[in-house]
Amino acid sequence: MQLMRNNLIPLFKQIKSANAGLLMQKGLKEWDTDSEKPTKKALIEKIAGAKADDLYLLAFNRWLNCTFDNDEFVHLSAKVNGRLFTGLALGGALETGAMIHHTYGMPMIAGSSIKGAVRAYAEYIFAKRKIVDNQEVIDYRIEIKQGKEIKHFQFDEDKQAILNVLFGTESDDDNAEAGYLIWHDAWWIPNVDKKGRLTQSNNCPFVGEIVTVHHQDYYQGKLDEALDIESPIPNQQIAMIGSFYFSIQGDKAWADYALDLLKGALQYQGLGAKGSNGYGYFDNIDGLESELKKRYNANKPVRDDIDPITAKIIQKARGISEKDLPLQLSKKKNGFFNDLELDKNNPDDCKKVAQVFIEEYSDIITQWADAPTGSNLATAYQFIEQYR
Template sequence: QTANAGLWLNKFLDKKGDKDTTAKPTLVKEVVDKASNQELQSLYGKFFVRWKQALKDYGVKEEHTRKAKVCGRMVVGLGSESVLETSVMLHHTYGVPYIPGSALKGLARHFAGEKRVDGWEAEHTKVVFGNDKKSDDTTAGYITFFDALYVPPQNGTERFLHADVMTVHHGDYYMKENIPPTDWDDPTPIPFLSATGIYLLALAGPEDWINPTFKLLELALKEEGIGAKTSSGYGRMKFI
């Protein structure tokens, strides 16, 4: 009854044979229901308070944090190992969605390299993210990107996980060789989990570089989105 959603997703699949088509959709629904458990959300709320204090103890000021809201749905960790063919990034202990700091850093760096951002120069990228090229001047970046944790509501509970589905129309074509796609192929629905909600973003580093990095990250989250299926509109976020 009290197993968190992440544990349930990663470890349990009540499959009754190879031809069972109900086990995975059932598991997705169970994970969504478990994530809405009031007791578990209450425990997470207490952890979130401790997390904010830990950031403060590390030296992260209030003005070095931002809240970002998912516009629609978000899928981070879709390709992670799971009893499903798909997955979602959930906190190991509390089973709530979060965004790894490495994902935020990677998105911001990619955006800085691919897009023209007013006032952002190549040298800024080296300062913020470091230089990973194999050379004598390899350096670490000045900015630390923390994991972005889900912000619990002030009162009550909130549904932050949702059952979603993608449909593969030509399974044999993708999985096997020398089988062309045809109009009469059977579509295969694949259930997966997507997330919503507000997330706390935090950065640490030299004062002069915090705001420019947040501005870059804000643009990247708004225009590119984070996680999987961004070309389908998933993963867009806005600062609030």
């Protein structure tokens, strides 16, 4: 059965880049009757080729600038350890989907999903325990509903109060509260080169995945037992890879506490679907912190009252990592000055460079004072002191 209008099919073939969310919703040309579903497979491959573009990079940097060095926010970065499924039910006719930013077509993790996952993790670690047969087990409250046994966590009053502040109260009446923190959507982190431009590789956040369904008749209620004679059914899905930037807004002390819970949830519980199969776990927690700080500094606006040459030096200096900082004033000094179109032998140019480094990195430069003679640190410190 054809799903796409005839006049759109040739246009679709000409597309070199497209919003991945639009492709998921509108890109399936026909309904596959073949069990292999070649049309679905081809579309998933096209979606997997979608890359971050300059518009998304601009939007991500804008969000980073708003949240990174803001006392109202706490944040962390984390890398998916394998693959992540979130938003599988959003694909419509494609029968698979992903949570995607509507405007930019890049992956995101909804703040509501993050909040729910962290709450589940917090409830598990806060739950009352009891000793049974010399083992500590969760002390559930048992409820019988429609003939089924339902287990509920129980909490001490102080733990319940913490849950209420972080996540709100669970109530159907008008007294329900949403909690005192804002759990923002997590943004996918685009990869950039040393000059802050998108790299040609490692900027495809989507990947095709095969999830094989076993015992389908049993789970559909057609059989009383799961039999190994049932044929497994491969199912094509869309997963996400890469790193995400998480941020929480609110009172600093409570937000910091929530951030610690988020770290635990990412590592030990995971996000999204199919966690029992190893999907949705994160590692390299805050591994991109120095890289994000470098990006933030490089994009931080310069005051309007600063002369153009000094402003250019500031932008250049803010894009340097702490590790590379002394090299720019020692073995890489020629290249640093050439990039800025300055003369390393001109005292005025050198003084402007030194003053910028002092204003931007005074705490770091102080640590260079006792560096061994002849080292890059010592050479850089000598340059700073000469033109201080």
